[in-house]
Amino acid sequence: MAETLSSSLPSSRREFVETAGRLCQRFGLPRSTGQIYGLLYLAPSPLSLDDIAELLSISKASASTGTRQLLSWHAIKQIWVPGDRRDHFEAVGDLHDLLRAGYEKFFRPKLERSVSKMDHLLVCLEADRKAGLLTKEEHAFCKERLAHLRSLQTRVQKLLPLAEKFL
Amino acid sequence: MAETLSSSLPSSRREFVETAGRLCQRFGLPRSTGQIYGLLYLAPSPLSLDDIAELLSISKASASTGTRQLLSWHAIKQIWVPGDRRDHFEAVGDLHDLLRAGYEKFFRPKLERSVSKMDHLLVCLEADRKAGLLTKEEHAFCKERLAHLRSLQTRVQKLLPLAEKFL
DNA sequence: CAGTTCGTTCAATTCTGATTGAACGAATAA
DNA sequence: TTATTCGTTCAATCAGAATTGAACGAACTG
Numbered sequence: 093m094a095e096t097l098s099s100s101l102p103s104s105r106r107e108f109v110e111t112a113g114r115l116c117q118r119f120g121l122p123r124s125t126g127q128i129y130g131l132l133y134l135a136p137s138p139l140s141l142d143d144i145a146e147l148l149s150i151s152k153a154s155a156s157t158g159t160r161q162l163l164s165w166h167a168i169k170q171i172w173v174p175g176d177r178r179d180h181f182e183a184v185g186d187l188h189d190l191l192r193a194g195y196e197k198f199f200r201p202k203l204e205r206s207v208s209k210m211d212h213l214l215v216c217l218e219a220d221r222k223a224g225l226l227t228k229e230e231h232a233f234c235k236e237r238l239a240h241l242r243s244l245q246t247r248v249q250k251l252l253p254l255a256e257k258f259l
Numbered sequence: 260m261a262e263t264l265s266s267s268l269p270s271s272r273r274e275f276v277e278t279a280g281r282l283c284q285r286f287g288l289p290r291s292t293g294q295i296y297g298l299l300y301l302a303p304s305p306l307s308l309d310d311i312a313e314l315l316s317i318s319k320a321s322a323s324t325g326t327r328q329l330l331s332w333h334a335i336k337q338i339w340v341p342g343d344r345r346d347h348f349e350a351v352g353d354l355h356d357l358l359r360a361g362y363e364k365f366f367r368p369k370l371e372r373s374v375s376k377m378d379h380l381l382v383c384l385e386a387d388r389k390a391g392l393l394t395k396e397e398h399a400f401c402k403e404r405l406a407h408l409r410s411l412q413t414r415v416q417k418l419l420p421l422a423e424k425f426l
Numbered sequence: 427c428a429g430t431t432c433g434t435t436c437a438a439t440t441c442t443g444a445t446t447g448a449a450c451g452a453a454t455a456a
Numbered sequence: 457t458t459a460t461t462c463g464t465t466c467a468a469t470c471a472g473a474a475t476t477g478a479a480c481g482a483a484c485t486g
Contacts, residue, residue: 102387102392102393103383103386103387103392104380104383104384104386104387104401105401107379107380107383108380108405111373111376111380115373118287118369119287120285120286120287133404134400134401134404134405136394136396136397136400136401185404185407187407187408187411188411206278206282209278212274213271213274213275213278216270216271216274217269217271219270219271220269220270220271225269225270226269227303229303230303233301233303234271234272234301234303237300237301237352238275238301240352240354241354244354244355244426247425247426248426251422251425251426254425255418255422258414258418258421259411259414259415259418
């Protein structure tokens with residue numbers, strides 16, 4: 093249902109796509125994925141895979157992997173368009189939900205893993221000490237620094253839920 | 260002054276280096292830079308470029324660029340060791356300061372640029388509209404979505420200084 | 427003064443991961 | 457049924473960034 097777009101975008105939407113792509117890239121995500129989200133975010137009606145591929149000048153393969161990625165993050169959803177066999181996609185506009193989900197799915201698990209990693213390192217440090225691999229000063233110094241880091245982690249863990257509420 | 264380390268690290272420090280390297284990599288920074296910071300963070304005494312290169316098994320060129328990078332972020336500092344002509348490096352332990360600086364230097368400018376970009380896009384949208392490139396609905400839809408994004412930006416701008424204070 | 431030692435720079439290489447074309451299976455249409 | 461459309465997968469390619477070796481200039485040393 094994108095016949096009105098034929099094969100190009102108004103400059104506002106084109107620039108938005110570019111910005112979204114670069115933003116994603118900065119965060120280590122594929123640029124094309126960001127472009128797809130940007131495209132859909134300003135699309136008044138759902139777009140098919142072919143629309144996306146053509147409007148962004150990317151292969152259908154990229155469009156497919158990108159949309160599946162975005163679907164897995166619940167950043168876009170599939171829309172059934174009566175009389176059209178193809179999948180159509182639409183951006184989830186509520187970025188607040190998106191951020192919350194992103195935090196739950198990405199940051200929180202990573203943070204938790206980093207906390208256990210830290211605990212493991214403290215254990216490791218004691219083992220090294222017992223094995224006589226560390227001088228007394230080295231041991232004390234490392235322990236202090238690791239503890240510092242550890243306390244920062246817990247502060248971050250406390251902060252993020254608050255931040256989410258604030259937004 | 261790393262002769263006690265000869266050419267290998269206790270497992271606790273080795274794992275820490277690895278973790279720090281991967282963390283950096285996730286954020287789009289060179290892995291070796293993170294490794295260098297990790298190495299120095301748990302180093303009881305300052306290390307020379309050669310120490311770093313040897314302990315991490317990287318070239319001196321990498322060590323040089325990595326340390327200069329970290330210096331520019333004030334994440335490490337140069338230490339003069341009497342009787343040794345070489346530069347020595349030591350990690351800045353206060354991660355709170357480091358985070359604050361990182362925010363000021365990286366996130367804030369990026370946020371500000373994204374805000375002006377947004378304003379530009381709104382102008383752009385009006386131009387497209389006047390040029391008849393947009394239907395009424397498309398225009399209304401885009402305007403609403405851009406406004407939504409814009410308001411999120413300002414909320415983030417307000418949040419970050421608070422978060423910094425909280426940590 | 428030559429002879430070292432340091433640290434940096436830069437062109438070349440290597441790695442990593444995004445992107446693609448082609449092939450495939452499933453679903454629809456004729 | 458056969459033919460077509462659609463979406464996904466996968467091996468191959470491509471691009472961009474990290475890493476390196478080699479060369480250089482500056483600062484020391486004897």
